[in-house]
Amino acid sequence: MDLGLEVLFKGRNLIRLLGGLGMALKISLIAVLISIPLGILMGSFMTVKNRVVTLILRFYLEFIRIMPQLVLLFLVFFGTTRAFGLNVSGEAASIFVFALWGTAEMGDLVRGALQGIAAHQYESAYALGMTKAQTYFYIVFPQTVRRLIPLSINLITRMIKTTSLIVMIGVVEVLKVAQQIIEANRTASPNAAFGVYLFVLLMYFAACFPISRLAGYLEKKWR
Amino acid sequence: MNPDFIYKVLPLYKDAAVLTLQVGFIGIFLSVLIGLVCSLIRYYKVPFLTGAVAVYIEISRNTPLIIQLFFFYYGLPKIGFKMNAFVCGAVGLGFLGGSYMAEAFRSGLEAIAKVQIESACSLGLSGLQTMRYIIFPQAFALSFPAFMANVIFLLKETSVFSAISLMDLMFTAKDLIGIYSKTAESLFLLVVFYLIILLPVSLLGSYVERRLGRHGFGS
Amino acid sequence: MTEEILKLEHVSKKFHDLTVLEDLNLSVKRGEVIVVVGTSGCGKSTLLRCINGLEKLQAGRIIFEGENIDYDKNLSRLRQKIGMVFQSYELFPHKTVLENITLAPLVVQKRDKKEVVREAKELLKKMGLEQKADSYPRELSGGQKQRAAIARALCMHPDVLLFDEVTAALDPEMVHEVLEVILNLANQGRTMLIVTHEMQFARAVADRILFLEDGRILEEGSPEEFFEHPKTERAKQFLQKFQYEKRKSLVTT
Numbered sequence: 001m002d003l004g005l006e007v008l009f010k011g012r013n014l015i016r017l018l019g020g021l022g023m024a025l026k027i028s029l030i031a032v033l034i035s036i037p038l039g040i041l042m043g044s045f046m047t048v049k050n051r052v053v054t055l056i057l058r059f060y061l062e063f064i065r066i067m068p069q070l071v072l073l074f075l076v077f078f079g080t081t082r083a084f085g086l087n088v089s090g091e092a093a094s095i096f097v098f099a100l101w102g103t104a105e106m107g108d109l110v111r112g113a114l115q116g117i118a119a120h121q122y123e124s125a126y127a128l129g130m131t132k133a134q135t136y137f138y139i140v141f142p143q144t145v146r147r148l149i150p151l152s153i154n155l156i157t158r159m160i161k162t163t164s165l166i167v168m169i170g171v172v173e174v175l176k177v178a179q180q181i182i183e184a185n186r187t188a189s190p191n192a193a194f195g196v197y198l199f200v201l202l203m204y205f206a207a208c209f210p211i212s213r214l215a216g217y218l219e220k221k222w223r
Numbered sequence: 224m225n226p227d228f229i230y231k232v233l234p235l236y237k238d239a240a241v242l243t244l245q246v247g248f249i250g251i252f253l254s255v256l257i258g259l260v261c262s263l264i265r266y267y268k269v270p271f272l273t274g275a276v277a278v279y280i281e282i283s284r285n286t287p288l289i290i291q292l293f294f295f296y297y298g299l300p301k302i303g304f305k306m307n308a309f310v311c312g313a314v315g316l317g318f319l320g321g322s323y324m325a326e327a328f329r330s331g332l333e334a335i336a337k338v339q340i341e342s343a344c345s346l347g348l349s350g351l352q353t354m355r356y357i358i359f360p361q362a363f364a365l366s367f368p369a370f371m372a373n374v375i376f377l378l379k380e381t382s383v384f385s386a387i388s389l390m391d392l393m394f395t396a397k398d399l400i401g402i403y404s405k406t407a408e409s410l411f412l413l414v415v416f417y418l419i420i421l422l423p424v425s426l427l428g429s430y431v432e433r434r435l436g437r438h439g440f441g442s
Numbered sequence: 443m444t445e446e447i448l449k450l451e452h453v454s455k456k457f458h459d460l461t462v463l464e465d466l467n468l469s470v471k472r473g474e475v476i477v478v479v480g481t482s483g484c485g486k487s488t489l490l491r492c493i494n495g496l497e498k499l500q501a502g503r504i505i506f507e508g509e510n511i512d513y514d515k516n517l518s519r520l521r522q523k524i525g526m527v528f529q530s531y532e533l534f535p536h537k538t539v540l541e542n543i544t545l546a547p548l549v550v551q552k553r554d555k556k557e558v559v560r561e562a563k564e565l566l567k568k569m570g571l572e573q574k575a576d577s578y579p580r581e582l583s584g585g586q587k588q589r590a591a592i593a594r595a596l597c598m599h600p601d602v603l604l605f606d607e608v609t610a611a612l613d614p615e616m617v618h619e620v621l622e623v624i625l626n627l628a629n630q631g632r633t634m635l636i637v638t639h640e641m642q643f644a645r646a647v648a649d650r651i652l653f654l655e656d657g658r659i660l661e662e663g664s665p666e667e668f669f670e671h672p673k674t675e676r677a678k679q680f681l682q683k684f685q686y687e688k689r690k691s692l693v694t695t
Binding site for chain 3: 342
């Protein structure tokens, strides 16, 4: 049976596909690098006992988390380009949206980790005569970080998977390249769609699997 | 914003939402079936199948739905498996969701202490009776918050269906933006319809989680 | 005493390389109350778990009412006749107290629902828990949970009861209410095997004491013999430790 695998090895096809994945990875990496510090800030602010602050953040978080990421992409991409006449590139729009989304997700993780530290951890630190700052620095912060690192690593894989959506707003990444290759070889290898899409699937797997394994390993180790 | 335009295209969105929900529910139903079977295979460590399930779960969880759909919809027909977009959407969602549901059910099953099962055995309950009266009801309650989170996640993932040209909400919005350039109205309706679908489920999820979290069984 | 109800012949149990029970022989007569004592890790709990078929034996056999306990064949039927109460209560958290008691009689023994519910309520009354029938386990104190667990075992009409350190997880003030219940059961002539660290109670309730050490029965005899005139050095040390702990608890409380 012709599985259309030979197309992959024709010309620069393999390199083009890898380049497409590189684009997706680049966008995810930038978005994660923005999301993590902003998310830590946001999560810390959410534990503040100020009604207005928590309400606003809560609204932001809930809206971002309830909307499909593709809807957010559409809102930013079409909303800005068409409605305001700004010419935002698909790439810039994607980074903006994924940073927005990543910040909300990270913020929620940070909030959960901070609130997950039992009250007696604070109490026993105070009982030992530690100041509030010392308690945070020696007790709360290290525990929060341990909980957060596996979750943040997991966020990276989620981000990579989510970036596959940018093809829908016309950014040239893996799927777009795959479509172009299949189209160009339509007569020479009619079954290219099978081989190429299988390869794309495996490429994403190769990118995400080690990262989620690492996250799972750290989570077990630090439980 | 043009209210007349909104009024005119409302039926289009309604049809798209119904389609999204239909495919979504069939897909979620498939996820639950696949998840149940896989979690039981892993829980009982069925030889050979356990390995196959582990491979499936890793592939399903570590690849994006849109790529899975492209492979199912455009790739599989080349080796003789042809599905229409509707079936493919549901199957794709089931393929993705099955692994998430399996993990949710499995963590519920594993959270039940071994000595609970022993105490059921010591009363003379058979393996099946223990499963039915002791393990299942507890595992269900324990995995319910994760189950609800998965339902929301999968409903959100339905937004990708337009990639295989299902005429869902995203497809409709993109179409209207392209044809009429009524960007604000189209996007507004898109958000409203997704809120109509997702908000009730999300509220139900957090309500149930709060109840289960705070009170456990009873009350 | 009369007829033999339970017999262990050359029972051996290993976990990987660790021998927990070694060539253990025991005969229990109907109506007899046997208390098993020993340091932790001596195999007391494993002994009870083997009798209930929760552990597979490496060698030997256990005969209950003339029948070999077979891990694969007759386990469910024999377990109905052997009630077990666990240290951690193990009530089913998703069922009310009453449902916990009636579940096995209804689904395993297929008894009449009315009759089972009536009996369960009677048992609860005897345990002083009649108000708790419709409560969920988490609403009960530890002592109440353990009494409910005993009622659950009794409702199966077992011929033998196994108690595995049933007071070990309880607050001191609740230990008494549970031991009282077990003493009453002993006075009714029930056959019981009890693993406990409560030496006063052991002395009061036992017909026979088994002292286990490293998976073997090191000493066996009436409570008077064991507590007043222990024969082995190990048993003397063991009892001294308890004397000390008793005095220590008097000082601290």
